[in-house]
Amino acid sequence: MADSKQKYDDRQLPRAVGLRRILRWFYAACALVLLLDIVIHRHVYHPWENLWFFYCVFGFVACVILVVVAKWMRQPLMRSEEYYDND
Amino acid sequence: MIELPSFAIFFIGAVGALLLRGRILSSWTIAVPVVSGLFLVLSDPTEQAINVSVAGIELAIFQPDRLSLVFGYVFHIAAIFGGIFSWRMTNPISKASILVYAGSALGAVFCRDLISLFLFWELMAFSSAYLVICSGTSKAARAGVRYLTIQIVSGLLLLAGAVLHYAQTGSIEFTHMGLTGTAALLIFIAFGIKCAFPLLHNWLTDAYPESTPDGTVFLSAFTTKVAVYALARGFAGTESLIYIGAIMTCFPIFYAVIENDLRRVLAYSMINQIGFMVCGIGIGTELAINGATAHAFNDVIFKGLLMMSMGAVLYRTGKINGSDLGGLYKSMPKTAALCIVGAASISAFPLFSGFVSKSMVMSAALEEGYMIIWIALLFASAGVFHHAGIKIPFFAFFAHDSGIRVKEAPTSMLIAMGIAAFLCIGIGSFPQFLYGLLPYETSYTAYDTTHVLAQIQLLLFSALAFVWLKLSGIYPPELRSVNIDVEWVYRKGLLAAYNTSAYIVQTLVLYAYSLLTGLVKRSYRGITRVTGMSSRLANERTVDLMIVSIVVFFAVFLVYHLINL
Numbered sequence: 001m002a003d004s005k006q007k008y009d010d011r012q013l014p015r016a017v018g019l020r021r022i023l024r025w026f027y028a029a030c031a032l033v034l035l036l037d038i039v040i041h042r043h044v045y046h047p048w049e050n051l052w053f054f055y056c057v058f059g060f061v062a063c064v065i066l067v068v069v070a071k072w073m074r075q076p077l078m079r080s081e082e083y084y085d086n087d
Numbered sequence: 088m089i090e091l092p093s094f095a096i097f098f099i100g101a102v103g104a105l106l107l108r109g110r111i112l113s114s115w116t117i118a119v120p121v122v123s124g125l126f127l128v129l130s131d132p133t134e135q136a137i138n139v140s141v142a143g144i145e146l147a148i149f150q151p152d153r154l155s156l157v158f159g160y161v162f163h164i165a166a167i168f169g170g171i172f173s174w175r176m177t178n179p180i181s182k183a184s185i186l187v188y189a190g191s192a193l194g195a196v197f198c199r200d201l202i203s204l205f206l207f208w209e210l211m212a213f214s215s216a217y218l219v220i221c222s223g224t225s226k227a228a229r230a231g232v233r234y235l236t237i238q239i240v241s242g243l244l245l246l247a248g249a250v251l252h253y254a255q256t257g258s259i260e261f262t263h264m265g266l267t268g269t270a271a272l273l274i275f276i277a278f279g280i281k282c283a284f285p286l287l288h289n290w291l292t293d294a295y296p297e298s299t300p301d302g303t304v305f306l307s308a309f310t311t312k313v314a315v316y317a318l319a320r321g322f323a324g325t326e327s328l329i330y331i332g333a334i335m336t337c338f339p340i341f342y343a344v345i346e347n348d349l350r351r352v353l354a355y356s357m358i359n360q361i362g363f364m365v366c367g368i369g370i371g372t373e374l375a376i377n378g379a380t381a382h383a384f385n386d387v388i389f390k391g392l393l394m395m396s397m398g399a400v401l402y403r404t405g406k407i408n409g410s411d412l413g414g415l416y417k418s419m420p421k422t423a424a425l426c427i428v429g430a431a432s433i434s435a436f437p438l439f440s441g442f443v444s445k446s447m448v449m450s451a452a453l454e455e456g457y458m459i460i461w462i463a464l465l466f467a468s469a470g471v472f473h474h475a476g477i478k479i480p481f482f483a484f485f486a487h488d489s490g491i492r493v494k495e496a497p498t499s500m501l502i503a504m505g506i507a508a509f510l511c512i513g514i515g516s517f518p519q520f521l522y523g524l525l526p527y528e529t530s531y532t533a534y535d536t537t538h539v540l541a542q543i544q545l546l547l548f549s550a551l552a553f554v555w556l557k558l559s560g561i562y563p564p565e566l567r568s569v570n571i572d573v574e575w576v577y578r579k580g581l582l583a584a585y586n587t588s589a590y591i592v593q594t595l596v597l598y599a600y601s602l603l604t605g606l607v608k609r610s611y612r613g614i615t616r617v618t619g620m621s622s623r624l625a626n627e628r629t630v631d632l633m634i635v636s637i638v639v640f641f642a643v644f645l646v647y648h649l650i651n652l
Contacts, residue, residue: 058548
């Protein structure tokens with residue numbers, strides 16, 4: 001029992017430390033492009049592009065909708081791997 | 088220089104492959120596309136035109152122009168890196184069918200009449216179906232037969248359309264036709280099947296993931312791109328394609344998010360990418376057609392790269408489900424890095440190839456005022472990063488540690504992936520080389536601050552959404568499962584429909600039978616009630632009454648007669 005726990009820690013610990021560092025850089029990058037939105041003047045073709053932080057908000061919301069809807073789709077659509085086995 | 092059409096070189100190569108074995112066979116499979124590619128680059132193929140007269144009909148079997156050459160070049164590239172990737176596969180029949188497949192794809196894009204197109208179309212179907220079936224499992228064999236059936240149906244529709252077109256116009260030339268009549272509609276549907284239009288798409292996600300690790304690389308390169316070319320040639324500017332394309336970009340990404348088989352995720356993602364091309368063809372302006380062609384070119388390479396990286400994972404681990412994999416970056420760091428290059432390219436990160444072509448289609452949609460379509464494409468762009476850009480590398484190489492420890496992918500596979508990755512970055516960084524090949528002259532620049540900043544914002548915040556969903560536990564876990572798609576109709580539905588209709592017919596027949604026997608029984612009972620032994624008509628009094636009545640009747644009759652005398 002103790003042995004398997006040790007093994008688990010060996011695998012997860014360095015990753016967790018690395019992950020935290022990567023995520024910190026990632027959040028910084030997100031904040032940077034958010035700020036650039038204010039600084040940089042952009043050519044606008046679509047009316048929605050005038051909205052503040054349009055691409056940031058759109059990217060985030062689109063992905064959340066995508067995942068939530070896809071997760072919900074599992075209810076009616078998901079079957080066991082053997083579902084088609086005797087087709 | 089002698090005139091030798093590309094497909095002929097490949098077909099001769101295929102015959103040669105049947106005679107060779109081992110490493111010589113593998114080298115041969117790489118040499119054939121190299122030689123054919125040199126023929127194409129060194130000669131000026133637009134000057135060549137090879138016509139063959141068969142039974143009084145002139146077939147233009149080899150007549151390249153700028154549009155078909157873009158596809159011709161990238162098919163050669165795919166055949167070369169696919170050939171290197173499949174170095175370890177030494178089955179001569181598989182190698183021969185690869186060469187026939189690549190050759191007929193080239194034949195299909197370089198010919199300019201509908202009959203030759205049909206012949207190459209069907210040759211592609213048969214040779215590619217072998218790549219699915221040769222995987223060896225009974226599951227693959229069944230998927231291969233379903234795949235072949237649907238491809239043949241597409242070919243027959245094309246033939247019917249071609250014959251009808253010939254009857255109406257007296258010409259079999261394959262040129263721009265538009266949706267003008269029954270013949271064009273038949274051909275449109277034939278292309279639509281191969282192009283994986285919505286509801287006609289399921290053969291792709293059914294068959295491609297069942298093939299061998301190397302077979303899928305070839306499958307993903309040719310069939311659908313030939314259909315994209317055919318649509319661009321025959322139906323550019325057909326408005327319905329814009330909406331079909333937009334639907335194609337959006338619906339598969341939902342399936343991709345919940346799909347467990349990572350090669351099937353890529354198959355869904357492929358429909359999404361073809362959607363961008365179909366949309367561009369539908370818009371039909373020079374910029375849009377250029378964008379669609381450029382995106383097809385890039386897609387062959389980055390989708391090939393992603394399929395190769397997943398093929399390498401499958402080859403080494405024997406597993407391809409997201410639920411079984413994870414943590415492979417420790418064992419296969421080079422494959423992981425190359426996979427990330429493919430993921431960045433398909434997600435259209437600046438400096439990677441997808442960026443310089445996808446933005447053309449989106450700009451064209453805006454220029455022509457398709458605002459809602461543009462929103463759909465933007466949604467799909469964010470979605471593709473989510474399911475292909477992040478999900479594929481994350482669940483294969485990172486996520487939780489599955490404990491699988493294997494060797495790095497073989498050198499041949501790394502070289503093949505390296506070539507594709509080099510091209511992804513090269514085209515993304517120096518797009519003018521690709522733009523120079525496109526069917527129309529273009530002054531388009533992908534790299535201005537507007538495009539670059541918008542794309543980076545979109546992608547980083549899509550990634551942020553992934554991080555948030557993952558950390559908060561909302562993100563759906565990878566589960567061993569299949570998800571019902573249109574294929575249900577022919578894999579389960581038809582059987583269920585047959586069983587249900589048989590049940591209904593049986594019930595109806597039984598009901599009619601019981602109704603009929605009931606009727607007979609009731610009428611029999613009715614008759615017996617009136618005339619039977621115990622009925623009123625049959626009892627003693629009635630019989631007496633009857634005799635008396637008859638006697639009275641006759642008596643009355645007699646008396647009446649006598650009076651009249």
